[in-house]
Amino acid sequence: MTTDRTPYPDAFLSRMRDLLQAEYQPFYDTFSLPSALGLRVNTLKTSRERFLELAPFQLQAVPWVEEGFYYEASDRPGKHPYHAAGVYYMQEPSAMSVAAVLSPAPGDRVLDLCAAPGGKSTHLAAQLGGTGLLIANEPHPQRAKILSENIERCGVTNALVTSEMPDRLAERFPAFFDKILVDAPCSGEGMFRKDPDACGEWSPEHVTGCALRQLDILQAAAAMLRAGGTLAFSTCTFAPEENEGLIETFLRQHPEFEIIDIHTFEHFAPGRPEWTSGGRPELAKTARLWPHRLRGEGHYVAHLRKRDGEPAPRKKESKSVRLPADVISSYRQFAEATLRRVPEGDYLLFGDHLYLIPSELQHQLKGLKVVRPGWHLGTLKKNRFEPSHALALGLRAEEILHTVSLAADSQEIRQYLRGETISMDCAKGWVVLTVDNFPLGFGKQSGGTIKNHYPKGLRWLS
Numbered sequence: 169m170t171t172d173r174t175p176y177p178d179a180f181l182s183r184m185r186d187l188l189q190a191e192y193q194p195f196y197d198t199f200s201l202p203s204a205l206g207l208r209v210n211t212l213k214t215s216r217e218r219f220l221e222l223a224p225f226q227l228q229a230v231p232w233v234e235e236g237f238y239y240e241a242s243d244r245p246g247k248h249p250y251h252a253a254g255v256y257y258m259q260e261p262s263a264m265s266v267a268a269v270l271s272p273a274p275g276d277r278v279l280d281l282c283a284a285p286g287g288k289s290t291h292l293a294a295q296l297g298g299t300g301l302l303i304a305n306e307p308h309p310q311r312a313k314i315l316s317e318n319i320e321r322c323g324v325t326n327a328l329v330t331s332e333m334p335d336r337l338a339e340r341f342p343a344f345f346d347k348i349l350v351d352a353p354c355s356g357e358g359m360f361r362k363d364p365d366a367c368g369e370w371s372p373e374h375v376t377g378c379a380l381r382q383l384d385i386l387q388a389a390a391a392m393l394r395a396g397g398t399l400a401f402s403t404c405t406f407a408p409e410e411n412e413g414l415i416e417t418f419l420r421q422h423p424e425f426e427i428i429d430i431h432t433f434e435h436f437a438p439g440r441p442e443w444t445s446g447g448r449p450e451l452a453k454t455a456r457l458w459p460h461r462l463r464g465e466g467h468y469v470a471h472l473r474k475r476d477g478e479p480a481p482r483k484k485e486s487k488s489v490r491l492p493a494d495v496i497s498s499y500r501q502f503a504e505a506t507l508r509r510v511p512e513g514d515y516l517l518f519g520d521h522l523y524l525i526p527s528e529l530q531h532q533l534k535g536l537k538v539v540r541p542g543w544h545l546g547t548l549k550k551n552r553f554e555p556s557h558a559l560a561l562g563l564r565a566e567e568i569l570h571t572v573s574l575a576a577d578s579q580e581i582r583q584y585l586r587g588e589t590i591s592m593d594c595a596k597g598w599v600v601l602t603v604d605n606f607p608l609g610f611g612k613q614s615g616g617t618i619k620n621h622y623p624k625g626l627r628w629l630s
């Protein structure tokens with residue numbers, strides 16, 4: 169039931185009033201304020217400083233993430249060619265805190281278990297800087313596709329996208345990962361202001377159901393973390409059952425885990441042990457992001473370390489699978505004629521599609537639903553090689569022999585993003601079109617015209 173004043177369920181509001189007491193009014197007042205809009209610079213593509221020189225937006229720094237900025241609605245960054253080039257990811261500012269807490273180190277094996285649409289996966293990938301390995305998993309097939317497109321747009325070359333239930337992955341990857349993120353499906357109370365329709369599904373029973381599902385997901389995550397590894401658990405809800413209460417239940421069942429204090433970020437408020445049945449004081453080391461205390465939506469983050477358990481399996485020297493010689497030679501012929509750096513490593517042929525994949529996973533993927541097995545290089549078509557969009561977006565302009573550099577406000581950029589041909593005399597054959605030196609995609613020049621290879625599904629409407 170809702171009051172006629174707000175779309176928010178009465179039971180939700182009265183629970184928040186009981187929990188927050190004197191803080192309830194400032195909390196409640198935020199529901200009539202606009203949500204903060206955020207974008208995060210993709211450091212796989214550029215630095216924070218260079219972005220600030222180039223970006224035509226009204227930006228203010230998000231205090232808890234160096235790469236994060238607030239923008240104004242009139243900036244419309246989703247309509248700028250930089251977005252198509254993966255220069256930034258539009259992400260709710262509080263949500264940026266989670267990868268900042270998990271903070272993977274170069275070379276880590278990282279799992280993002282509930283990953284679509286990919287805000288936190290692309291942040292984790294940027295932190296890895298092309299090293300190590302990221303598995304971004306999303307069980308819902310349609311959402312996994314969107315996740316995969318975002319991984320591609322952001323130029324991530326060391327990630328796999330899977331679409332599995334967590335327990336199926338846990339069978340395959342025991343004690344495998346150094347860092348795991350569980351950004352759990354939740355009752356979404358923290359997003360009610362941004363999206364009042366999200367209230368429709370809410371009920372006290374829904375909250376209980378979410379907590380049960382989160383515990384299952386956490387159990388699978390625990391099995392996949394190596395001894396000494398760390399795990400971040402986050403939700404965008406206020407319900408204690410899905411936050412401190414869930415972590416308390418998990419710790420009771422998993423004494424090998426401990427909470428790491430994340431109060432190095434001054435804007436975060438401590439977790440609330442008094443809102444759980446057991447009241448374990450260390451729950452105060454988890455963090456709550458409150459909309460009345462910072463410029464962002466409601467979020468909860470817990471950072472856990474697995475003290476002991478199985479060590480990570482050693483990296484296996486897997487024998488790379490040999491591909492037919494004509495496949496490799498057709499790829500190399502293309503790459504040597506088009507690129508300054510030829511991406512090489514362990515290849516995988518998936519139908520006609522050629523990928524580079526992390527070698528240690530060659531034999532672990534069989535039987536899993538894999539949406540993107542690695543960096544898609546291109547497709548073999550009757551003895552010729554056609555490069556993929558992912559190849560263009562995973563390269564830096566300096567790594568490409570022939571680029572056509574377009575200004576962000578040029579007519580040609582809009583033509584290209586709409587899928588139109590462009591009249592231009594440049595190097596014959598494959599070229600990469602760039603916006604201010606950020607690759608946007610392939611085209612093929614002949615007779616003074618560049619044929620458009622920007623993917624049909626991504627094209628801008630006229």
Ligand SMILES: C[S@@+](CC[C@H](N)C(=O)[O-])C[C@H]1O[C@@H](n2cnc3c(N)ncnc32)[C@H](O)[C@@H]1O
Pocket residue numbers: 263281282283284285286287288289306307308311333334351352353354381385
């Ligand atoms: C909060 S969203 C993730 C947002 C994402 N991390 C991001 O930053 O863009 C939770 C995701 O978990 C997925 N999900 C639902 N049930 C799941 C399950 N049992 N195991 C793993 N993920 C699940 C949902 O489809 C949804 O995409």
